Structures are given as C-alpha cells and as structure tokens.
Amino acid sequence: MRDSDVLDNNPHISRSALEAIHGQVFGWALSRCNYDQQAAEDLMQQAYVELLTGKARFDNRSSLKTFVFAVVQNLARSRYRRIASRLRLLQAAEAEAADNYVPPAEPRDATVLWKAVQELPRRQRDIVELVFCRDMTIEAAASVMGVSTGTGRVHYDRAKKALRTRLEAIGSRDYD
C-alpha cells in the first residue's frame, strides 16, 4: 500500500483497494436502486464521500468489502428509501401506461431463477445476492444487512427453500 494511496481520514483504506472492489460494490448499489444507473452512481459517490471525509471510518474489524457494502446498504436505507419507493411507483405507473414496458430491474437475459430470486422477500433476496453473487459468507452478509448471524442463516435457509419451491412450481427441474 503506497502512502499516497491511503485516504487521509481513513488510514486503513487505500484508493487501490477500493478500486479493486468497485465493480462488486457498484453492482450492490445498482441492486439497492432497483438497477437505476443514475441513482446507483449517486449512491456510490455518496459512499465514497463518506469514506473520504471519515464519516464512515474503517477500523479493520471486518473485511473492507463487507464494510463498504454495509456503508452502501446504510446509505441506501436512509437516504434512498423514499427515492426508491418513488421510483417503483413511477415504474409501476409507466408499466400500466405501456403494455410492452420492461422495468429496469429486469435483467436483459432474465432467467427463470433470476425472476424467482427477484420475487423473494427483500431480506431473502439480499442474502441470496450477497452469498451467491458477491462471494460473501453468511456471517459477512448478515453484517452488511445489519442483522445477527442467526437471523442471516434463517433468511438464507428460507430463501433456498422458497427458491426450490418456486422453481418446482414453475416446472424448472434443472436444479433437482
């Protein structure tokens, strides 16, 4: 870690370390903002501002990735909750107006499994994303979500059961 690389107000964080995880963190920000790119970019910048100013101070108690994910999660919860709900309302209104409207949350190559995940309750969806797509342990995922490890395990188990049930219900036998 070069000296010039370390943030002034966050001595345990380097710019290069943040750059290494930027793609994953931005993906997490995207999913927090219903895959609205502009909102995710704003959220990402605000998270970096928190790190630059030292408002969010990293003290090596977890991995940097877990910490930055948690910063994004907390910002999304506090500042973007209303914006996200308005966005969903707008999208719902647009969907009613146009029959062929495809909401941004829908990936272009949406799979049956992806759709099933998107239909899960929020916390189950989050822990599936963090564990399966972001390579986190259940403990780290629970930390990002702000719940205990036990609660995280419960959400994880329920999510897997729900996914299996839904996939079976829609006739996808690829996972049996």
Next chain:
Amino acid sequence: MTDIDDVMRSRLREAQAAAEADRVSDFASSWSAAEARAAKAGRRRAALTGSAVAATAAVIAMGLLFRGDDDLRYVDTAELLGTTSWVAPSDSLLPQRQFDIYQDIPLQMESTESNGGALL
C-alpha cells in the same frame, strides 16, 4: 455446499452479470466526482463555520460596545453606605424584593418560608 447451491450460484451469477452489464461506471469517474463532492461539502462547512464565528464575534462586540455601566454594578456602594436596605437584583423569574439588612436578613436566615419566591 451442495450441488444445488453450486448450480444456483453459477446461474445467479450469470443473471446478475447480465443485469449489471454496461451499467457499472468506471472507478476513476466515480472517485473523482466523490472527491469533488467532498471538497464542495468541506468548503460549504467551512463557510458556515466562518459565518457562525463572525456572527458570534459581532454579537459579543456589540454587547461590549453598547453595555451601560449600570449593567456591571449589582451593589451600589454609596447606596449601601447611606441606608440599611438593599434591593436584590431581579429578573422575570426572581421577583424584586427589598431587604433591610438588619431587620430582614436575620429573619430570612432563620425562616423556612419562601418569602414570595425570593431565593436566599
């Protein structure tokens, strides 16, 4: 980790990558924008702090400039030497009350009454 987990993991990663394709901005642009925002916030904070300090200094200076001599004196020596009565300093919470230092104070010292709210 079971086979189902592995299958779900790989399928979900594919779907996730598709959902995020072309939507992730590069680090340099996000970082430079964040630095600009942090610098702007710092300047705004410094300006607000400066304004607050200037306003406080102005209020103190005005208070010092326009303060009358009466405000500084709670005990008038000449008045005390000429009489045995003393008017306690009062404000809206403490009602005005005049004492004779020989007649009243000894009673006040021994009394358990509140004497109309006067604090002794």
